[in-house]
Amino acid sequence: MKPKTILKIRKLVQFLFFVFFLVFCAGAVCAFNINETGVFACTLGALEVIIGSGTIYASLLITGAIMLVLTILVGRVFCSWICPFGAVIDYLELLIKRIHLKRADKLKANAVINPKTKYGVLIGTLAAAGIAKRPVFCAICPIGNTCRAAGMQGVMIGLETLFVPLFAGLSFIKERFWCRYLCPVGAVLALTDKLSVLRVKLPADTCIRCKRCENACPMGVNPWTKTHKRVKEDPAVIAALVENGTPDVLYRPIAFSTLPAEVADVVTATAKKGCKIPGGECIRCYECAAACPILNEGFTEKVDVVEEAAISA
Amino acid sequence: MATNVFANTVTVQGTIKTPGTYKAEENMSIITALFKLGGGSAKRAFKFAIVGGATGEVIEEYRFDTVVNTLDVEEPTIMGFDIGSCVVNTIRILTTYNYQKHGNVACLKELSEALTEMCDVDGEVSFEQFKALVEKAKEAAGEENKALIRPIVSALAVFPDEFMEHCDMKYCAGSCCETMYRTPCANACPADVDLPGTFALLQMGKPIESVALGRNDNPFLLTCGRICEDLPCQKFCLRQIIDKPVYTRSLHKYAGVKAAELAGSLDAALDYPALRPTTKTGKRVAVVGAGPAGLTCAYFLGRYGHEVVVYEAMSVGGGMMRVGIPDYRLPVELLNAEIDHICKMGVEIKYNMAMGKDFTLQQLRDEYDAVFVAIGAFKANRLNLPGDGSADIVTAVDFLYAGNLKREWPGLGKSVFVIGGGNVAVDCARVAWRLGADDIVMSCREEYHRMPATVDEIHHTEEEGIKIYPSYTPLDVNKDGDKYIVRIQKLPTRPEGEWRWDDPIPGEILEFKVDTVIAAIGQYADIDMLKEQGLEVTPRRTLKADFHTFETPMEGVFGGGDCVLSPRTAIEAVGTGKRAADTIHKYLCPGAKTGFPSMRKLMNNYVGEFTMKEAEQQLSYVDEVADRRDFHEAEQPYTDEQAFLEMKRCICSAKTGLRRMGE
Ligand SMILES: Cc1cc2nc3c(=O)[nH]c(=O)nc-3n(C[C@H](O)[C@H](O)[C@H](O)COP(=O)(O)OP(=O)(O)OC[C@H]3O[C@@H](n4cnc5c(N)ncnc54)[C@H](O)[C@@H]3O)c2cc1C
Ligand code: SF4
Ligand code: SF4
Numbered sequence A: 001m002k003p004k005t006i007l008k009i010r011k012l013v014q015f016l017f018f019v020f021f022l023v024f025c026a027g028a029v030c031a032f033n034i035n036e037t038g039v040f041a042c043t044l045g046a047l048e049v050i051i052g053s054g055t056i057y058a059s060l061l062i063t064g065a066i067m068l069v070l071t072i073l074v075g076r077v078f079c080s081w082i083c084p085f086g087a088v089i090d091y092l093e094l095l096i097k098r099i100h101l102k103r104a105d106k107l108k109a110n111a112v113i114n115p116k117t118k119y120g121v122l123i124g125t126l127a128a129a130g131i132a133k134r135p136v137f138c139a140i141c142p143i144g145n146t147c148r149a150a151g152m153q154g155v156m157i158g159l160e161t162l163f164v165p166l167f168a169g170l171s172f173i174k175e176r177f178w179c180r181y182l183c184p185v186g187a188v189l190a191l192t193d194k195l196s197v198l199r200v201k202l203p204a205d206t207c208i209r210c211k212r213c214e215n216a217c218p219m220g221v222n223p224w225t226k227t228h229k230r231v232k233e234d235p236a237v238i239a240a241l242v243e244n245g246t247p248d249v250l251y252r253p254i255a256f257s258t259l260p261a262e263v264a265d266v267v268t269a270t271a272k273k274g275c276k277i278p279g280g281e282c283i284r285c286y287e288c289a290a291a292c293p294i295l296n297e298g299f300t301e302k303v304d305v306v307e308e309a310a311i312s313a
Numbered sequence B: 001m002a003t004n005v006f007a008n009t010v011t012v013q014g015t016i017k018t019p020g021t022y023k024a025e026e027n028m029s030i031i032t033a034l035f036k037l038g039g040g041s042a043k044r045a046f047k048f049a050i051v052g053g054a055t056g057e058v059i060e061e062y063r064f065d066t067v068v069n070t071l072d073v074e075e076p077t078i079m080g081f082d083i084g085s086c087v088v089n090t091i092r093i094l095t096t097y098n099y100q101k102h103g104n105v106a107c108l109k110e111l112s113e114a115l116t117e118m119c120d121v122d123g124e125v126s127f128e129q130f131k132a133l134v135e136k137a138k139e140a141a142g143e144e145n146k147a148l149i150r151p152i153v154s155a156l157a158v159f160p161d162e163f164m165e166h167c168d169m170k171y172c173a174g175s176c177c178e179t180m181y182r183t184p185c186a187n188a189c190p191a192d193v194d195l196p197g198t199f200a201l202l203q204m205g206k207p208i209e210s211v212a213l214g215r216n217d218n219p220f221l222l223t224c225g226r227i228c229e230d231l232p233c234q235k236f237c238l239r240q241i242i243d244k245p246v247y248t249r250s251l252h253k254y255a256g257v258k259a260a261e262l263a264g265s266l267d268a269a270l271d272y273p274a275l276r277p278t279t280k281t282g283k284r285v286a287v288v289g290a291g292p293a294g295l296t297c298a299y300f301l302g303r304y305g306h307e308v309v310v311y312e313a314m315s316v317g318g319g320m321m322r323v324g325i326p327d328y329r330l331p332v333e334l335l336n337a338e339i340d341h342i343c344k345m346g347v348e349i350k351y352n353m354a355m356g357k358d359f360t361l362q363q364l365r366d367e368y369d370a371v372f373v374a375i376g377a378f379k380a381n382r383l384n385l386p387g388d389g390s391a392d393i394v395t396a397v398d399f400l401y402a403g404n405l406k407r408e409w410p411g412l413g414k415s416v417f418v419i420g421g422g423n424v425a426v427d428c429a430r431v432a433w434r435l436g437a438d439d440i441v442m443s444c445r446e447e448y449h450r451m452p453a454t455v456d457e458i459h460h461t462e463e464e465g466i467k468i469y470p471s472y473t474p475l476d477v478n479k480d481g482d483k484y485i486v487r488i489q490k491l492p493t494r495p496e497g498e499w500r501w502d503d504p505i506p507g508e509i510l511e512f513k514v515d516t517v518i519a520a521i522g523q524y525a526d527i528d529m530l531k532e533q534g535l536e537v538t539p540r541r542t543l544k545a546d547f548h549t550f551e552t553p554m555e556g557v558f559g560g561g562d563c564v565l566s567p568r569t570a571i572e573a574v575g576t577g578k579r580a581a582d583t584i585h586k587y588l589c590p591g592a593k594t595g596f597p598s599m600r601k602l603m604n605n606y607v608g609e610f611t612m613k614e615a616e617q618q619l620s621y622v623d624e625v626a627d628r629r630d631f632h633e634a635e636q637p638y639t640d641e642q643a644f645l646e647m648k649r650c651i652c653s654a655k656t657g658l659r660r661m662g663e
């Protein structure tokens, strides 16, 4: 399947989940309401309740594990395919793009604050739950608040709903600011994602270095730098390059077919492993892969124009 | 002294045609190894070579006649690097390799880290720090590990500027260090034209904005769209990973044509509001010479808000682009439209005012806050041949001046002989043909494929019936009544890579009887006048100025263009003018910011379309040869269809690059 199609499916799935959470599930999936409905919580909520109450609820262990299992199986998909607050941020993003806001340099991962901040927020959240003996974070959690804001039981906008626009608004500073730097749920998933199996893949040896992927990523993962640039710095590749007497050939606009065979083999072998985007920060949104001309158009060195003209004639 | 490692075999590697291991020749030079054994450079001219593998010595191109066994190296390998290579990046890779292989001896770890930082835009190693580190490494290495840091030490000695640019200016001339630029083409363009941006706007159907975005960086964008030769942007174009480079120049030409169509007139199309100056600083700057360098500097200074007066010796503006480049390559109306637009930036041009004749540099220095000197290279080299006709040889500068401005050369006659093999010679021959000469002969000392003129130009010349005699040296010119007798003698073909000529082959002499002899063998700046004005000149017959800031040793006086660089191309002159304008602005308003607001928001988050199709052609001469015989522009712009294919071939179009500039 072309990544562009995957992206479209993702947007559809995200929308369906958004509607589902907002309209049908209001409040029912959250540790916030744990005392009333009792059985369902996200991983973070489950941890909070367990730490806060000092009791291990089997139901919470099971529901809390759902997201972790999902993440290990297919990666941190929750953030971009499921999370209703993620959808809010994505829809706000469409607006921000439209007004051409000048934001902090997108390509510097640490341009605003360190992405590791969210682990701090996670520890704080759990500590607060332990001290207050209840899931305090859930009161301000924008994800839960999005779910609760409206639904079958009518609009229930309360004071805490303000946290939705507040945290979403951080996107005006940087794309997906909340997800990138602050979200404690994301933090749990990011840690889990390091163990995940499925990764987003960029074209292995046929990258044309346009860096569209790098610019497309809303999470500041720097997909190109993390994959193809790393491949070039791989000790095996460097050794092959130097021993072949063409140290800088990968930095120059040279066709793959003209790469020396010894180098090409090592590069291909390294890239096969190295073109997978590392887990953790990556939310499997497929923006990068969908932007990649090679993945979507296929790589053909020297398309024969005459032949194409003959077909269309 | 180590034993001769080149005694048996030699391995020739790098960007050459036939890499491999060969039997070594006795007293083999680098030229022999790279050209005779290696088949020469695969694509572009060589820049340097590393003799001795990863622990070898860096040797720059003009020392390629070095005999390799005089070098004390360990491995019998020679790597050739062409001008697309970045020295710092290459050395970084070698150092990292040596570190991997030999461990942390001779500070290799520190060096490798420092070099990695130097190749990254966020790296913070200064040039001084790096030099100190290399000194430290030299000590740590001692005699036994000397070889491990030999590449660094020799590269630093040969290319100190390149290391400095990487450390302190974060500029990579080879477009290899990816974080330092947006796209390789824009990095290579001396005027930093945002090429992908202009193509994206074209794709969006906004030619006026496209031209404005380009002219934000280069006031002669459309002029360059006609005459840019040897395009630096194309050489680095990423599209070469797939097929041929994007034909950048042709697209800018197309943009100009479309913009004029859309706006009604070219003048209206050029006058884009965002380009106008917004402030006034009250400072006054004088520019000497209205060539591309002078006018570009004036344009940017005008936009910074300074008041600029340009003094021009001739009665027309544009310098060599007006009086050297013939009108069939560059229409006067186009050049004048761009000059008129420059004048709208608060620039005044005073024609018929020559420095040294009508005013002196001292007067300008008294009256203005800064002076920029860009008088070009208007003095032609004279050919001192034996024979009584030698004194009558016409110089290319005079001939083209008359050809362009008056469209005549008295006594041109039907047969013309042009001496020289560069683009200027080609222009002379083609202008002579358009002025009525029929029997035109060119001769040059270079072999046919090594003529300095571009391949396209040579092709068009031959189409127009002009005969070329390469590998001939002129012997003498004698008068014979009204006519001249030119004798030329064949030179032996030089081996590839050799730039010196042997003596001509005895007996192989050709004789031509012609009406006019033109010599196009190079120009230089009027250094006598410059010296009179108190400026310093170099032995290369150029004005002395720093190549990064374009300051001359004289306080408040700056210089740029051909008179500093020696004759090059229009776009390089534009680049010097732009750099100089930045320095002058900083000189006049210390602490001021240079550069102008980005116009990229015009692109509205457009991402750019892309196609894998191959290019059709750069541009076509649709005119039949017989129809070309006047001075109308012969080269036709792209059709819409061709242009759209071409702009989609651009890989990086719109939002790409690792480094975002001012967005
Ligand atoms: C025949 C020919 C063809 C060329 N073709 C191309 C081409 O196809 N592509 C390309 O990129 N480049 C080409 N070039 C080179 C290009 O034109 C020059 O590199 C470029 O014009 C140099 O710009 P400049 O501003 O430094 O100097 P110039 O263009 O030489 O301008 C200098 C100006 O200073 C004025 N001046 C001189 N002395 C004084 C004085 N004492 N006082 C006041 N003013 C003075 C001159 O009149 C002139 O107007 C060509 C050059 C020639 C000669
Ligand atoms: S899928 Fe690609 S674009 Fe999306 S977060 Fe991962 S790396 Fe970034
Ligand atoms: S978008 Fe694709 S082709 Fe472009 S740099 Fe990224 S991986 Fe390479």
Ligand code: SF4
Binding pocket: B183, B184, B185, B186, B195, B196, B236, B237, B238, B239, B246, B248, B649, B650, B651, B652, B653
């Ligand atoms: S593909 Fe386009 S932007 Fe990239 S280097 Fe070539 S011309 Fe420049």
